[in-house]
Every structure is written in structure tokens, then in C-alpha cells.
Amino acid sequence: MCWKGNVFINQERGPQALKVTSPANTDFGAVPELDDQPDSRELCRKARAAGAFVPREGNAVAIAGPSEIRYQIDPDRDLNGARLVYFSNFISILDRAERDFLEAATSPLPQTIIDERSTGHRQIAYFANAKNRETLFASHQVWASHWGPPEKPRVKLVIQSALRRSSDNAMVVMSSVTKYSPLRDDGAQEWGRTLPTFGAAP
Secondary structure (H helix, E strand, O other), rough: OOOOOOOOOEEOOOOEEEEEOOOOOOOOOOOOOOOOOHHHHHHHHHHHHOOOOOOOOOOOEEEEEOEEEEEEOOOOHEOOOOOOOHHHHHHHHHHHHHHHOOOOOOOOHHHHHHOEEEEEEEEEEEOOOOOOOOEEEEEEEEEEEEOOOOOEEEEEEEEEEEEEEEEOOOOEEEEEEEEEEOOOOHHHHHOOOOOOOOHHHH
């Protein structure tokens, strides 16, 4: 069983130095304590050590692209009232950097595949935050395979991503996501036929 949890944090030395803490004016006495620690924390630790949540799938084709993508934090759009980057905004940042990576790939993907990709499943770990003028470096590993029945072919993209702070190279976010894109036009279908096939999409 996978438990979902939340933690409270305090800024010790600004957004770049966060400490797990408990609110001083809140009593958690009425909240029952679990027998075991939620497994989400251990999953994140293992993923950080391994560099990914999931292993590479079979002989899927690796997509080569830029070693890193830069993203400049926008204080008015990306930060909340505590001057921390919204956790949900990190996903938007990853998606933006992912698009830049795919569009700059050594072997370009058809634009329709990039534009129509949709998320099937994501695992994400947050390890830190960033200052309001920080530049983030996004790195990606992407593998592609042909997926689904002949009458409804799709491309499956497995994307391992990481965000690091430019100021100290500290890991901020790790993500493993599976996305699917339909092969609608002739160019996309021709590109998809060059990929190995794995099963049928859910």
C-alpha cells in the first residue's frame, strides 16, 4: 500500500534551506499515528540514489537531446506568498523544459507527437526549493516505443527528469513520467514505425 502524506516546513535561511517542523499553534494529539512510516519517503530516497523511479523499459529507443535546459524563475508567476515555488509549478517547469528538449532532439520528433503528448503516470519527488531569482537546470533522459493496437497506434515516451539549482547544483526535483501521443498523420506514423513495439496501451 502507498500512503500519501504531507510535511510542514520552515525556512531556516530562505527558500534554499528548508527544515521539517510542526506548527507551534496546532495540536496533533487527536490524529492517530500510523504503525509504519509512509512508504513515499523511502521511495523518494531510493529514486534519488538510483537516478530514477523506474528503470529503462526493454529496448526502447533513447532520444538524444541537449544535456540541460535552463529555466529562469518568474517571481510573479512561480512563487507563493512564502516566496517558495509552488509545488505544482515545478511540474509546469518540467513540462516546459521537456518540450524544449524534444524540439531540440538530435533526431527530431514530429511536431504532432510533441504537441499531443498526454500524461499517463508520474512519480515526483521534491527535495528542495529555490530563490526567487534562481535559474534552474533541467536534465532529461527520454525513451520512446511504439505502443497500442494497429487501429489506434501511439508513441509511448518514458521521461526521467531532474531540476537542479544554478547557485549550488543542489537537486530540487526528480520526476519519472510516462506520456502517450497518438500517431495521427503520415509523418508521425512513419516515425512511429521505426520504434520497437511494447504491448497495448491501457
